[in-house]
Amino acid sequence: MALSRRFTKFTRRQLLAAAAGVLSACRREPDAAVSPAVDPAKEWLLSPGSAAPDWSLLDPFQESITRADFERGMLEVLSNGALWQQVEVLDTEARIRMSTPQLNGPRYTLRFAAPGRPATRGTRYWRTLGELPPLSDSTKPLSDLHIVLDPGHIGGAWAQMEERWFQPPNAPAVKEGELSLRAARALAPMLEALGARVSHTRTRPEPATGIRPGQLLAEARESLLQDRKPADEEEIRREAERLFYRAHEIRGRGTLVNETLRPDLVICLHFNADGSWGRPENPILSPRNHLHILAHGCIGPDEAMLDDQRLEGLLRLVQHTPDTELPLCSAVAKRMRESTGLPPYHYFGGNARLVPGETYVWTRNLLANRIYRCPVIFCEPYVMNNEETIARFTAGDYEGLADVAGVVRPSIFREYASGVAKGLRDYFSARI
């Protein structure tokens, strides 16, 4: 799940956590009139762990998108209006605010392509359906495709720190970071059998980043100072841990994906939760179970003010990423709906938007689906704190079918994986 808990009042730090996409949809206050604190003495307003934005990354994409496509992408995918306050759209170019604190500072000028001109690839490392080589073997529709599996969270000794565990009665502990690894292990051979090359952001319950919380104490002190929070040693230690698993761990994976692996797409594998499970030692179980898939978009007003998030969102737009990502998410949602039989999850709040014509696919601005510079399919099936799901976790992975909780069915990991694999097969079978 892409959730956190226990926030009732927004502070700057919590807003930044929201901007990184780690607050629960159901706990976020949709109409809260809040903005990040802007210090005009600073050069940038940034998300936690972000480097200064390099606006020259947009340079290779000059004249790569028409004004009509730019406006449509801004309105229908990237933002529900918030970005328009930061981007001035003229006839032949967009003028983009580079720094929120430097209100009257220089703007980045992005020139539009003439209508009818084919989109340029710029420095984009991933390939669209039309750019992949033609299929020579129709039984391997994923051939020549490089896919990265990104099992969400960490698990293992880190599960308690990252608050992604609970202990159900009479069953093994549930740790999302380990369940997502098991889903990845089930999925990889299915994708390889369809011809794909598969890489992983991690294969063990260990962080992908080399950074550890102990190295983030100064950053934690600064973060707490900005909130004017009393910074005793215990609170500083906790803040350093939050910065580690919410920001630096995911940014480490971003560096791996964008600079080393450079795949055609990333699949983020998560399990969801329903509401809060309360105290991990005595969790609240839910009768509900559901599924949804996330594509990137729906940047909110507070998020649009963060200079790094504005750049990353626009980079996705000029690379025409939503044109591939949204149909991919739709194809995977259709098959996961069939494989799991789960009803759709529905967000109530302003931080996610249902994609028109879909019932399972939402846009949401998460750190992982924003900073990976390629199409991302972010999967959120199954409610971990649902009793039937816990019984399926306890049954583990197995071949074929077995009776679990009174129903004969495949293991939860293979059911999850087969839905994803079939969705990708459907999408990439359109290659000629």
Ligand SMILES: [Zn+2]
């Ligand atoms: Zn998760």
